[in-house]
Amino acid sequence: MVEMQSDGVSRRKFLRNAGVVGATGAVAMAGNAALAAATADKRAATGKFDDCDYDVVVIGGGFAGVTAARDSMKNGYRTLILEARNRLGGRTFSSEFAGHKIELGGTWIHWTQPFVWAEVQRYGLKLKETPEPFAEQAQTVRIIHEGKAIEPTLDDFIAIAKAVKEYFGEAPKLWERPYDAKYTWADLLAVDAMSGADRLNQLKLTPLQRNFLDAYVAGIAHTTSDRASYADVARWWSLPGWNMTAFVDALGRYSFKDGTISLINAMVDEGKPEIRLSTPVTKVVEQGERVLVTTQQGDTIKAAAVIVAVPMNVLPRIAFSPALDPALVEAAKEKHSGSGIKVFMRTKGKLPGDGKRLGVAGSDHPLNLLVTYAKAEDHSIFVGFGADPAKLDIQDRDAVQAVVSTFYPDLEVEECYGYEWTLDPYSQGTYCSYKPNWLGKYYDHFQKDRGRVVFGQGDHGEGWRGFIDGAIGAGGKAAMRTRELLG
Known part of the structure; x- marks a missing residue:
């Protein structure tokens, strides 16, 4: 865990402390046991291609x-992962704050997300x-x-x-099959230029x-509504079934008890x-x-x-x-629009009653959503x-x-903690959200393999792209195509 000072530290210093830049840092790499076991078992004899270091x-x-x-x-292929950071997980990042397990990156999952839910069942x-x-309890809502x-x-x-209901009224038509954009491609292209603000x-x-x-x-796209693709926002609404209850549960209710790293460790094991790491x-x-793959170390x-399988940016x-x-390359240099912030706060004292709180504010406010995450005495x-x-x-x-305080003046913030993905050189943004016009301009160029280079980025593909679920789906499909390539 990175120790944060309540009076703040410089953002660049945070990156150095977090071990993002350079081979060592203050963050202990979660999952050391699984990593050590995997690295010790190099399976040197399993390679299928004698003139290669790895298949x-x-x-x-x-x-x-x-x-x-x-x-x-x-x-059956001898496989090597090269990861630039000193930990696995990418834009997921299990950590601790004020005695609570938290996720600095991707967090919530749901049974409407088939790939990640299958992994939860696979590993128990x-x-x-x-x-x-958690309890079904009253919620206080305040809107700026x-x-x-x-x-x-x-x-x-x-x-x-x-x-x-009116805002997302066209979503069932636009994304009748959320895993098959081409099925309603003409309808999607008709709104491709529209931003969330335009709608x-x-x-x-x-x-x-x-x-x-x-x-x-803004919360969906992790950017201001004028930079978000309306078609992309409508995809989020469509995936859990076009209703508010499923939408809220899919995006903010269920998470891994032992952190996202628990699934990473299970896969590695x-x-x-x-x-x-650090490569x-x-x-x-x-x-x-x-x-031939050349590392920064030469x-x-x-x-x-x-x-x-790196982020597109x-x-x-x-x-x-x-x-x-x-x-x-043009899309990568332009960068997707997911570039917001996520911050955890410890507030003093127990919340009155048994309720929870929600704060809501538009794109121009520094925080668009403020949500109760955990409660203690x-x-x-x-x-x-x-x-x-x-x-x-x-x-x-x-x-x-x-x-x-603009939401709840009675809340006293004792300390705060977060990770700035836009400053991380190996992410340069948060989860992938498409910009207006990206479907027509770039969609057919993403995830296209070339020769013996296969693309399996979680930023692209059908369904829950930009989520843990989409990343697992993209990686699994890339492995299947690699098997077809190599035989």
Whole structure:
């Protein structure tokens, strides 16, 4: 765990302390036991290609990469994961804060997410509910409206529910099959240029309705609503079944009791690929039936196939020969729109009564959603999501306190904790959200294999892309295509 000072630390110092830059750091790599076991069992005799160091090299140790490596090992290929950070997990990051297990990156899962739910069943992993301890209990909701926090009346909630239904009214038509975009491709292209804010402007909304919808669009896309693709936002609504209850449960109720790292460890323990941490890749060169992978340390590794499982925003860090599809490079340099903040806060004292709290504010507010995460006798844990890192330094307790007070003045923030994915050189953003016009411009260029370089990035594909579920699906499919390639 990184020890955070309540008066804040510089963002660059946080990155250094977190062990993102360089080979060592203050964060102990979660899952050391599984990693040690996997690395000790290198299975040198299992390689199918005698003139290669490894049959398969996987670049990136997030859920997509670990899934691809596990499945490649089970397919009989000697497999190596090269991970730039000093830990596995990618944009998931299990940690602890104020005595509670938290996730600095991806967190929640649901049974409507088939790939990750199958893994939960496969390994018998235990879940917990948010807030912890969980009970069906009353919730206080405050919405920032005309500069003040108000508690909506029953009539207000009825009006908000009507607005939500209207906003997503076209979603069943746009995403009749959320795992098959091409099935409704003409309809999707018809709204491809529309942003989340454009859709808001199409509707006759009261300021209160607009603020609520704007907050949830910003929370979905992890960016301001004017930078989010409406088609992409509608996909989120469609995946759990086009209703608010399933939507809320799928995005914020169930998580791993022992952290996302518990699934990473289970996958590594089963597949036992070799793993090299703190090993950024600088070059990938195809040479006939072999691929040469060069690391930042200057080592060159020969493989029969390479699976690329890094976030799309960092692709330009790697030099590919032959060069990648120019459209793919253009998209990576443009960067997807997921670039918000996530901050955990310990507040003083037990929440009054048995309830929980929710704060909601539009894209222009530093925090769009403020949610009760865990409760204890002498403190509470909240988690907040914001669309724009420039509006709040999540390492600054006083700044976080000021924003929290706009929702609930009685909450006293004792300390705060978060990870800034936009500053991490190996993510350069949070989860992937597409921008307006990206479907028509880039969709057909993503996840296209080339020669012996296979793409299995969790940022792309059908269904729950951008989620843990999408990453597992992408990694598994990349391993299958690699098996078809290598025989």
